Amino acid sequence: MRLLRTLMAAAxxxxxxxxxxxxxxxxxxxxxAYAKALNGKRVMLVPLAMGFDLAQGWAHYLKKEVEAWGGxxxxxxxxxxxxAGAQAxxxxxxxxxxxxxxxxxxxxxxxxxxxxxxxxxxxxxVLLVDNPANFPADAFVGSDWDKLGQLEAEAAIKGCGENSSxxxxxxxxxxxxxxxxxxxxxIMKVLEKHPDFQVVAKPxxxxxxxxxxxxxxxMLQQHPDICSIIDFWDGDATGASAAIRxxxxxxxxxxxxxxxxxxxxxxxxxxxxxxxxVVMTDLARQSGDMNAIIKFLLQSGQPAxxxxxxxxxxxxxxxxxxxxxxxxxxxKALQAEAAAK
Amino acid sequence: MNAIGxxxxxxxxxxxxxxxxxxxxxxxAALGLPGFLTADNLVAIVxxxxxxxxxALGMAVVIIGRGIDLSAVAIMAxxxxxxxxxxxxxxxxxxxxxxxxxxxxxxxxxxxFLVAYADVPAIFVTLATGSFVFGYVRSQLITQDAVPVxxxxxxELLGGxxxxxxxxxxxxxxxxxxxxxxxxxxxxxxxxxxxxGDNPVAARNIGIPVRPMLVLRxxxxxxxxxxxxxxxxxxxxxxxxRVVNSTLLYDIVLVAVIGGIGLSGGRGGVRNVLVGAALIxxxxxxxxxxxxxxxxxxxxxxxxxxxxxxxxxxxxxxDEQTAQQGDI
Numbered sequence: 228m229r230l231l232r233t234l235m236a237a238a239x240x241x242x243x244x245x246x247x248x249x250x251x252x253x254x255x256x257x258x259x260a261y262a263k264a265l266n267g268k269r270v271m272l273v274p275l276a277m278g279f280d281l282a283q284g285w286a287h288y289l290k291k292e293v294e295a296w297g298g299x300x301x302x303x304x305x306x307x308x309x310x311a312g313a314q315a316x317x318x319x320x321x322x323x324x325x326x327x328x329x330x331x332x333x334x335x336x337x338x339x340x341x342x343x344x345x346x347x348x349x350x351x352x353v354l355l356v357d358n359p360a361n362f363p364a365d366a367f368v369g370s371d372w373d374k375l376g377q378l379e380a381e382a383a384i385k386g387c388g389e390n391s392s393x394x395x396x397x398x399x400x401x402x403x404x405x406x407x408x409x410x411x412x413x414i415m416k417v418l419e420k421h422p423d424f425q426v427v428a429k430p431x432x433x434x435x436x437x438x439x440x441x442x443x444x445x446m447l448q449q450h451p452d453i454c455s456i457i458d459f460w461d462g463d464a465t466g467a468s469a470a471i472r473x474x475x476x477x478x479x480x481x482x483x484x485x486x487x488x489x490x491x492x493x494x495x496x497x498x499x500x501x502x503x504x505v506v507m508t509d510l511a512r513q514s515g516d517m518n519a520i521i522k523f524l525l526q527s528g529q530p531a532x533x534x535x536x537x538x539x540x541x542x543x544x545x546x547x548x549x550x551x552x553x554x555x556x557x558x559k560a561l562q563a564e565a566a567a568k
Numbered sequence: 569m570n571a572i573g574x575x576x577x578x579x580x581x582x583x584x585x586x587x588x589x590x591x592x593x594x595x596x597a598a599l600g601l602p603g604f605l606t607a608d609n610l611v612a613i614v615x616x617x618x619x620x621x622x623x624a625l626g627m628a629v630v631i632i633g634r635g636i637d638l639s640a641v642a643i644m645a646x647x648x649x650x651x652x653x654x655x656x657x658x659x660x661x662x663x664x665x666x667x668x669x670x671x672x673x674x675x676x677x678x679x680x681f682l683v684a685y686a687d688v689p690a691i692f693v694t695l696a697t698g699s700f701v702f703g704y705v706r707s708q709l710i711t712q713d714a715v716p717v718x719x720x721x722x723x724e725l726l727g728g729x730x731x732x733x734x735x736x737x738x739x740x741x742x743x744x745x746x747x748x749x750x751x752x753x754x755x756x757x758x759x760x761x762x763x764x765g766d767n768p769v770a771a772r773n774i775g776i777p778v779r780p781m782l783v784l785r786x787x788x789x790x791x792x793x794x795x796x797x798x799x800x801x802x803x804x805x806x807x808x809x810r811v812v813n814s815t816l817l818y819d820i821v822l823v824a825v826i827g828g829i830g831l832s833g834g835r836g837g838v839r840n841v842l843v844g845a846a847l848i849x850x851x852x853x854x855x856x857x858x859x860x861x862x863x864x865x866x867x868x869x870x871x872x873x874x875x876x877x878x879x880x881x882x883x884x885x886x887d888e889q890t891a892q893q894g895d896i
Contacts, residue, residue: 278706278713278809306706307813402863431862435814436804441616445856448612449603462714462808469727469804473735491716562711 264526266297271326273315274356275334277304279462280489280558281357281510282332287561288514289330296522301326309334316342320349328352328521333360335403347532352524354517359405363535366520368513370485371539372406375506376413379457379483382504382544384421386481387454396446397429398439398458398467407431410459410485427453432463439466447474454481461486461493461505468501483544494555497547504546510556513540583828583840586876590847597854604857611734617823617849618737619796620816624823624841625748626792630785631824632752634765634833635683635690637789639675639698641817646705647672648797648807652715652723661721669794675701676790680783694786702812716806727802737799744792749838757781766834823848826873847872 270293274282286302293300303319305312316339319326329351333339340362343353347365355362357369383395397414400407411429418424428446432439439458447453447470456471458464464484471480481503486493488507496502516538527533545554598605623640630637647668654664675697682693706713717724729736752758763771764778772778801807827844829836851872855865 276713276810280712283712307810402861428859430856430859433814433862435811436806436808437619437800437811440804441612441852442856444612444616445609445853448606448608449857465714465804465806472728473803492714558712 261522261526262297265522268298268328268525269324269326270298270300270328270330270521271319272300272302272330272332272356273305273312273319274302274332275305275312276307277302278306280492281487281508283558284487284489284510284556284561285330285356285514285517287565288511289517292514292518293521299324309338313339313342316346320346320351325349326351327525328354330354330356330517331360331364332356333358333405336361336405350531352521352531354520356513356517357406359409363532365524365531365534366536366538368516368520368538369540370406370508370542372409373413373416374539375485375542376410376415377417378413378506378542378544379410379485379504380414380417382506382546383455383457383481383483384417384424386483386503387424391454392452393424394427394450394453395424396427396443396450396453396456398443398446398456398463399429399431400434400459400463401431407459414457432458432460432466434460434463436463436466436469439463440470441466443467443470444473447471447476447480451476454479455503456480456482458482458484460484461496461502464502468496488555490555490557490559493545494550497545497550500547504544506542506544507554508540508542516540581828582826582876582879583836583843585879586826586828586847587843589872589876590843590850593847593850593854597850597857601854601857604854609853611738613849613853614738614741615735616852617845618735618741619800620819620823620848621741621841621845622737622744622792622796622799623816623820624845625744625838626789626796627820628824628829628836628838628841629748629752629761630690630789631821631829631831632765632833632836633761633782633785634768635782635785636694636821636831637679637786638691638694638817639679639701640694640789640793640820641814642698642701642812643672643675643790644793644797644800645807645809645811646701647794648801649715649809650705650709652717652801652807653710655718655721656715669791672790672794673787676787677783679790680786683786684779684782698812702809706809710809713810714806714808717801723798723802724805726798727805735803737803740795740799744795745838745842752837757784761785762834819848822873826876 270289272286272289274285276282277286290300303315305315312334316329316331319329320342329346331339331343331353333355337360340360343362343364346353352365355364355367355369359367359369359372387393387395395418397411399411402408418426427450430442430446432442443456443466456467458467461484464482468482471477471482478500482501483504484502485506487510493502493505493507497505520536520538603609623644627637627640650671651664651668654667655661679694679697682688683690726736731739752761760771760776760781763776764781768778797807823844824841825831826847827836827840827842829840851869852865855868860868
């Protein structure tokens with residue numbers, strides 16, 4: 228009897244030990260460290276403006292993730308005004324609720340450099356998104372604009388074909404924004420390798436659709452046999468496309484542009500033939516990259532400004548032929564999702 | 569200004585100077601630039617300044633009455649953005665247009681009321697209402713900077729309308745210019761605007777309804793802005809509210825003022841707007857053909873305009889009357 232009881236006790240002890248064993252898994256230090264590093268941290272996004280597809284897309288994906296790990300996500304809307312953006316950053320650094328991570332969409336190479344340095348000195352990690360700047364940020368996430376320009380030029384050359392006039396027109400953005408300058412450099416690199424192709428005109432649109440329309444109209448009148456036009460942003464390429472339509476050259480001029488891959492802005496227009504090719508940014512992946520580097524920086528324990536990482540988003544020139552249902556993201560769907568909450 | 573309406577060459581004024589510069593530029597460009605003097609390019613020049621010119625017509629009427637409307641660009645972009653947003657969310661066309669027209673008139677009347685009856689300077693009133701219109705519509709009524717025209721809507725079809733291969737906005741510009749010309753020259757209220765602009769107190773003393781007329785001018789300017797916005801959307805198949813941040817507003821004032829409409833009021837007419845628009849149109853077109861970068865374009869534009877103003881200042885020194893009234 229005693230033996231039996233001992234055996235049973237032993238069995239029970241064994242069972243308890245056996246069942247208790249999985250509790251070692253609960254001691255995984257990961258989640259606790261993760262929560263400790265991230266919980267309550269503040270992330271702020273200061274884009275050029277909140278009113279356009281890229282910024283709204285980033286904000287959607289960032290907010291979802293930051294709030295999921297218990298952080299606070301905020302945005303500021305400078306509405307394309309550089310001073311207002313500078314003010315927003317200054318206020319953010321000085322406030323009691325100084326953000327731990329500041330994501331900045333720089334308007335040009337230099338404007339915010341001093342402010343970003345200040346932010347880092349105050350202990351805020353600075354992420355540059357989309358537009359590079361003359362500043363060693365903790366990370367840059369966005370397009371390699373040079374590479375993007377190369378992709379555009381290659382798409383234009385392909386769109387023109389071998390038996391075309393081989394005349395290409397550019398509608399640049401401006402002469403200050405890094406995305407415009409590097410895009411131009413990339414395009415010229417490719418065209419150097421194709422000396423039979425020539426750029427016949429390269430006006431600026433100042434990112435304005437009406438200006439883009441006017442300069443493209445003039446360009447097409449001067450060179451009616453242009454086979455392709457590269458407009459540096461889908462935000463103003465609607466103007467270039469209007470000029471092509473007005474000149475009755477639809478289908479004859481291959482319009483190449485770049486954009487955030489939003490459905491109505493890019494895919495719908497590829498589908499109806501307005502654009503020949505769009506070098507699209509995979510916005511969800513780009514936002515995912517930002518989320519990852521934010522999580523890394525907040526856990527790293529390193530002071531702001533220690534390391535400088537470049538995370539270039541994979542870009543691809545999409546044409547109507549390789550358009551897939553998931554080639555674009557849908558801003559309306561994201562807005563509906565946000566409204567439903 | 570003499571009876572026929574041609575510039576008075578014996579006393580060269582700013583309008584004459586700008587007109588001469590425009591002719592000179594035109595001649596040089598026609599000789600030196602291949603493809604400048606073609607029918608298509610001339611149409612493109614007029615078209616490129618049509619919307620600017622239409623807005624400047626509205627501005628001219630206000631400035632002649634010694635006022636200024638800094639809310640014009642905000643009204644232009646935001647009214648049409650709201651209209652398109654309403655259409656995109658399923659409001660019926662008639663109802664949407666009625667809302668927008670009512671909104672535009674309300675802002676115009678508010679501008680006029682505050683200037684005429686509350687005696688607030690026009691520059692502050694319209695600056696404030698412009699910001700209000702932008703801020704309210706942008707934050708409350710639309711979700712994005714750029715609002716597309718729904719497919720197949722009449723605004724989209726309007727953009728494709730051509731007579732003799734000339735885009736519709738050229739005709740609208742010409743038509744509106746003619747209407748404003750008739751209004752300013754041959755209607756009683758049109759003539760009164762000059763009196764009211766030249767000397768509001770005297771105009772009031774002789775029994776001119778100065779205040780109701782003032783309200784009318786701002787309402788008129790607002791409606792003209794709506795027309796300009798619809799034409800912009802018609803051509804681009806969308807409207808981008810970013811234009812409110814652009815230099816368009818200054819360009820409008822510039823077209824009016826460079827053509828010779830004095831900011832102190834009471835002087836100028838439609839012809840001045842046409843001369844100002846011609847200079848800007850020819851200048852921008854020629855620089856685009858030469859492929860001058862935007863930075864230099866702005867520099868050249870500014871230098872020519874500054875030159876015209878300086879020459880005007882030398883030829884027509886400021887008299888005692890202007891000194892007393894002051895410009896805006």
